Structure formats: C-alpha cells, structure tokens
Amino acid sequence: MWLLFWLIVHLVAISRQVDVEGMSLFERSIVSLFSPIQNAAASLVDGVAGAWSSFVDLRSVGSENARLKTQLSAAELQLLSQRSAVEENARLRVFLDLKPRLPIATLLADVVARNASPWFKTLSIDKGSAEGVTRGATVLTPSGVLGRVITVTPNSASVQLLVDRDSGAAVLTERGRVDGIVSGFQDDNDGSPLLVMKYVPSLAVVTPGELVVTSGLDQLFEKGLVVGTVFRVSEPVGLFKDVWVRPSASPAFAEQVFVSLAKTEALPPATALK
Amino acid sequence: MKGNLIALGLLAAALLLQGVLSRFLPISGYLDLPLVVATWFALSRGEILGMVGGSLSGWISEALFGRGIKGVSGLIRLVLGFALGILGSRFLITGAVPRFLLLLTVTVIDTRAFEWIAPAFGMSPVQYSPLAMTVRGSINATVGLVLFALFERRRNTRSV
Numbered sequence: 001m002w003l004l005f006w007l008i009v010h011l012v013a014i015s016r017q018v019d020v021e022g023m024s025l026f027e028r029s030i031v032s033l034f035s036p037i038q039n040a041a042a043s044l045v046d047g048v049a050g051a052w053s054s055f056v057d058l059r060s061v062g063s064e065n066a067r068l069k070t071q072l073s074a075a076e077l078q079l080l081s082q083r084s085a086v087e088e089n090a091r092l093r094v095f096l097d098l099k100p101r102l103p104i105a106t107l108l109a110d111v112v113a114r115n116a117s118p119w120f121k122t123l124s125i126d127k128g129s130a131e132g133v134t135r136g137a138t139v140l141t142p143s144g145v146l147g148r149v150i151t152v153t154p155n156s157a158s159v160q161l162l163v164d165r166d167s168g169a170a171v172l173t174e175r176g177r178v179d180g181i182v183s184g185f186q187d188d189n190d191g192s193p194l195l196v197m198k199y200v201p202s203l204a205v206v207t208p209g210e211l212v213v214t215s216g217l218d219q220l221f222e223k224g225l226v227v228g229t230v231f232r233v234s235e236p237v238g239l240f241k242d243v244w245v246r247p248s249a250s251p252a253f254a255e256q257v258f259v260s261l262a263k264t265e266a267l268p269p270a271t272a273l274k
Numbered sequence: 275m276k277g278n279l280i281a282l283g284l285l286a287a288a289l290l291l292q293g294v295l296s297r298f299l300p301i302s303g304y305l306d307l308p309l310v311v312a313t314w315f316a317l318s319r320g321e322i323l324g325m326v327g328g329s330l331s332g333w334i335s336e337a338l339f340g341r342g343i344k345g346v347s348g349l350i351r352l353v354l355g356f357a358l359g360i361l362g363s364r365f366l367i368t369g370a371v372p373r374f375l376l377l378l379t380v381t382v383i384d385t386r387a388f389e390w391i392a393p394a395f396g397m398s399p400v401q402y403s404p405l406a407m408t409v410r411g412s413i414n415a416t417v418g419l420v421l422f423a424l425f426e427r428r429r430n431t432r433s434v
Contacts, residue, residue: 003356006325010352014345014395027344030337034289038338041294117339118302119347119388119399119411124293124339160341163396186401207424253358254302 028153035112035156039126041110104222106140106258107131114155114251121164121193122148123251127259130154136220138260144226144248145214146257157259161251162227163193170218171227171245174211178220182212182227182245186215189261192250195228197243203235213243222260232265278323283329283410284425289334303400304410306381308335310418312351313358313380314425316365321359328355343395350387354380368421377415382407 057064109127124250127133129152137149139159148163160167162185172179179199200206210230216223228245235241288307295301312331316324328351336344358380367373385402392399403408 002322003353006329006352007349010329010349015347017343017345027337029324030334034286034334034338038290038293041290042297042303045294045297076287111297113339114296115300115302116293116296118306118385119392120339120341120397121400122339122341129367157339158339164341166342166402255297 009180020068027151030149031153031156031158034124035124035128035153038112038124039155042110042126046110092110098178105139105261107133109133109157109257109259111254115161116253121161121167122150122252123159123161123254123257125157125159125257126155128155128157133157133259133263134261138221138225140225141249141254141258142260143250143257144228145221146249146251146254148220149259159209159257162195162249163195168218168220169227169250170215171212172232173206175207175212176205176210178206179215179217180243181218185244190251193247194231195232195245195247197245198240200241200243202239202241204241206230206233207242208232215225278319280320281311281323281327282330285311285315285331285334293337297298301433302339303402304413305417306384307372307417308332309351309384310377310414310421312339313377313418314422316320316358318425318429319359320363321356324355325352326355328352328358342397346391346395346397347384350384350391354384357377360376365366373383373419373422374415377418378411381411381414385410386407388419403414 009189017051020075054092054214067240089097107127109125109131111123113124113127115121123139123146126134133149133152135149135152139146139148140175145162146166147159147167150156150160161184162169162182165184168181168183170179171182178200180200182195182197185194189239197212208230212230214223214227226248230243232244233241285308288311292301292305292307295305308331312327315327319327325434329348332348333345334353336347340347361367361376367376385407389399389401
C-alpha cells in the first residue's frame, strides 16, 4: 500500500517537472543545502593536496625557477609576435569593413564535482548567480569548449558537458567550412569521450586532423570556439555521413574552467540542449 | 530514531564523497556510493525506511549531479528499497558471497532500469556494455562488502 502511494507521489513529482522552467523548489533546496558543504569539502581537499604538493615542490624549486624564467622569456617573445598578429588582424578587419569581435568576458570557477552521475556527463562548479553566472552560459577551458550551464543556484552551477549524449552545438570544420551539429557519443575504446558530427553532406570533404570550431548558427555558443579535431570519417549513408571528433577540452582534467559572462539566450524549458 | 539519523548522515556523507572523489578519479562509471549505502539502509531497516532511503538517494543524486527531469532514479530506488527491505526483514544475508551477488544484482537492476526508463522522459543516458556493467557491478559489490562489514562492526559495538 505504502509502495503504491509513494510510486504515485513520485510519478506526480516527475510529471510536474515537464512544464516547469528551471529548477523545482525541492531541487533548489537540495542543491542550496549541499553546494556550500560540497564547495567546502572540495576546498579542504584542495588545501590538503596543495600543502602536500608545496612541500614536495620545495625540493626542486631552484631548478624549476630557472626553467620557468627561460620559459617566461620565450613566452614573452611569443606574446609580442602574437600581439602584432592581433593588431594586423584588427587592421585587416577595418579594411574589410567587418565589425571587430569583442573578447568574451569570463569568470574563473573551480570544479567541485566531475561526472559524478553514472548516467550523465556533467560538472558542478563553485560559482553561481551571485557571481553573475547565468543559465545557458558557455563553459570553456584554455583548450576549447567544455559545455554549457544548465542549472544555477546562488553559489553553484551545473554544467552539461559537450560530450553528454543529449548535448548539441552547431559547428564547422576550419579548413573546408563544412557545417554540422556535434553531440556526445559513446566513449572510445580507451575510455576517452568522443563527439559525433552529424548532418555532414556525403560529398563534403572532411579530413582527419582538421580542426572543428563552433559556427554560432545555433545562437547558443559564440562563434569560433575550438571544439575538437576530426578523428574519423564514416562512409556516406544516403545524403549524409558521420564525422567523429575528439574534443579538445577534456573534462577528465578540468580543475578550473572559464564561464562566459556574455549575455546568453534563455534555454528552452527542458534543460537538455538537444 | 538516532539510528535512522545516523543512516541519513551516512547517505549524505556518501553523496559528498561521491562528488569529491569524482574530481580525482572517474569513479561514477564504477562506483555508486549512495546506492551502496541505500542498499544497507534497506536491508537493515525494513521496507518503509528502505523506500525512504532509496528514494532520497536517487532524488538527491539526480538533483546534485544529474540534469533534465529529476526523479527517475528516485522512483527506481524506491522500488528497489522496498524489495530489499522485504528481503532484509525475512532473510539474514550475512555471508560475503550472498552479499556480493546481491549488491551486483542491485547495481545491474538500478543501472539497466535507468537506461530503460530515462529515454521515456527525453533523456539519453550513458549506455553500459555488458562488460562495463559487470565491472561496475563487481567494483560496487566489493566496496559494498567492505562498507557493510564496517557498518556491521559499528552496529555491534554500539549494541554491546
């Protein structure tokens, strides 16, 4: 009798979410209750790990200092050359009468949980609406796009990774300018996640090793962000062929991420991006 | 009452530990600590509290780490908690082999049921191959055996 009662309660609770935008009161309460503890636990673990690594690092600090100085000099030289390239790019844009693109304003956030669910590819971060994080914001690493914010509380946010099976982003190949849509795919044999690029015309030329970037056509991700590299191209079936892409940003190693603070479009009521 | 609060505390600790460990290891594919604790909760406390523990473990896991429609895992674990509660109140499951097999079966049912029900709510969860499923179930069961022994020792110490 109790089982039947609770089954009905659960089914009502689940079905009520279908038309509700954002988080339910229950979900908001749970996340608000747990996120400060989760953030504190993550900070504590980081503190202990940091203290230990500082102790170990002291032993090789001298040689590392010298090596870093050399690296810094090289990086400064590289920066100078890249700065001149950026200036040249800006000049060319003016010549071509294109609007110069503004850099994306971002916020640095710590990852407090990574793929903790056995069924979905998500991250939890320690920044929320109090710091300006909005639902739908793009999440990046220096290597490329990682995903999008799907739920926000004042002190935390949940990120749906691009490698999740329900995610999606409009992309194009850098060289051939071939359009498609990437979404998560089953992991590779070695356990690394893969993306599949769909709706690629059979006659389009796509070669392994080619860079894949966001096209901005979905109005969800900003244009020109690196998504990954073409890994394999399938044989055409009908009008289209599938292209497998190895993502540039690996969620397995992301400890800190950048969250875009640019104004984003509201997500549809169902939180999945598909 | 105190025992129930301790069990709920253990459930909360399992959820936090699952989150913290996930930062360093890809554990979610192999280990589900909230499920292990909920299984213990149901076996040792009967069907009513088994339902509560199972349901809470599913709902909170989904609220913290999931996405999309929440409650599918809570629904599955509600039924699992009820079944385990009945099983625990009628049979004494103490040996390592029966416990291992029980935890393995619970993990497989929980995972396969989610893979089967979630698409009905528009979600595409990770699909585990039979090999990955066996590895996941075995690791979960092994960790469960150790945790069960620890919980049991703690319970015996308190009752003496």
